[in-house]
Amino acid sequence: MTQYIDVDVRPILRAGGEPFSVIMSALENLAPGQGLRLYATFRPIPLFAVMQKKGFAHTEQSLEGGEWEVLFTPAETQSEEHAVAASSFDNWPDPAVTLDNRDLDPPEPMVRILAEADKLGPGETLSALLRREPVFLFPQLEKRGFRWLGGFTSDGTAYELTVRAPS
Missing domain, CATH: 3.30.110.40 (TusA-like domain)
Structure with missing residues (x-):
């Protein structure tokens, strides 16, 4: 089962900052098989294509107040765990x-x-x-x-x- 590292970029976004480098740094520090759980103030559509090119599939959930939780799962394990990730919501x-x-x-x-x-x-x-x-x-x-x-x-x-x- 994939372990997820939490990355909450909401404070960066609320302050008007750009969180891309923080997300990429967290991605570089993942151990093999680990995934990323991202919290954002908006649905990060442009990030989906970037992460797909890096070998990650995503599932997403809207949260209260227009915020989002997105799970980025290594593509090789995503198909096995899709039901588990979905049920975790x-x-x-x-x-x-x-x-x-x-x-x-x-x-x-x-x-x-x-x-x-x-x-x-x-x-x-x-x-x-x-x-x-x-x-x-x-x-x-x-x-x-x-x-x-x-x-x-x-x-x-x-x-x-x-x-x-x-x-």
Whole structure:
């Protein structure tokens, strides 16, 4: 099981600083098989591609106040541990609804996910597979009070999203 080193760059960001060098320094100090748990004041989308090139997959979770927790896992262990990493976010229940939206064109995946999410009971989850990261969906989920976590599958062919209804 991957051990994660915590890197909280929120104070740097709040002070107007640039945390990239801190993140890269932490990355260089990881032991083989270790991962990085990053806390940020925003969803660090540009960092995802950098970390992927360095051999790390990611899963992410929005936190209260628009902040984010992102787990960067060495790609060779990510597929084995995806379920473990996902379940570590509050031990979310198995999905009540499973959607495969890979064959749909935008905006249908977003429309379908929002419609099904609105039907969830308190604390229930839904799981969806998509062709791409649903960046326009995230603000809509946030407005409705939903939490989510997601990331690309280890083979990079789909984005796997889990959405949790407010409790």
